[in-house]
Amino acid sequence: MTDFPITIYHNPDCGTSRNTLAMIEAAGYAPTVIDYRNMGWTRLQLEGLFAAMDAAPRDVLREKGTPAVALGLLDLSVSDAAIIDAMIEHPVLVNRPVVVTPKGTKLCRPSEAVLELLDKTPAEFIKEDGEIIRCRP
Numbered sequence: 570m571t572d573f574p575i576t577i578y579h580n581p582d583c584g585t586s587r588n589t590l591a592m593i594e595a596a597g598y599a600p601t602v603i604d605y606r607n608m609g610w611t612r613l614q615l616e617g618l619f620a621a622m623d624a625a626p627r628d629v630l631r632e633k634g635t636p637a638v639a640l641g642l643l644d645l646s647v648s649d650a651a652i653i654d655a656m657i658e659h660p661v662l663v664n665r666p667v668v669v670t671p672k673g674t675k676l677c678r679p680s681e682a683v684l685e686l687l688d689k690t691p692a693e694f695i696k697e698d699g700e701i702i703r704c705r706p
Contacts, residue, residue: 573688575600578618578667586666588680588696592704593668595691600668606660615653618667621674626652629676631664 575593577600580586593600619626626649630637637643640655642662656662668677670686677683681702684690690704 573598573671575687576603576669577601578603578605578663578665578669580604580606580661580665583665584697585678585680588694589666589668589677589683592680592683592691592694592702593687595694596687596689596704598687605663605665609660610657610663612653612657615656615663618669618674621669622667622676624676625649626656629664629667630656631662635659635661637662 575598577586577590577593579590579602581604590600590602615626619629622629630642630652632638632643636659640659641647642652642655652662664676664678666677668675668683668686670688672686672688675682675686677686680696681694681704684704692703692705694702694704696702
């Protein structure tokens with residue numbers, strides 16, 4: 570839907586990301602899907618997303634399954650600029666999925682957090698693990 574544009578920064582290997590994308594599509598949207606692992610990030614792009622989320626880079630830093638520990642990024646003395654530099658070099662360091670809609674920008678963990686960003690939602694959604702999400706009362 571062009572009147573309600575949606576962009577999802579997606580990792581197809583991540584169940585949360587897949588569920589989020591499926592919820593968006595179940596609501597009838599055809600989002601722009603960006604596999605950020607392949608596309609990578611720019612400083613301007615990350616800074617814009619963090620500002621839109623009112624989040625610091627550390628808030629969106631993914632630890633599990635990434636080189637965050639090996640790079641020393643969990644030390645609280647590491648600057649935001651250094652974390653962003655690492656995210657540019659290692660795109661997987663950005664937690665996922667990040668969804669942008671006219672209603673806002675958000676790291677959608679858990680996946681049903683995306684419902685707050687949509688103009689319309691499916692009545693219910695069944696996640697990959699079988700959990701049923703009631704989207705409307």
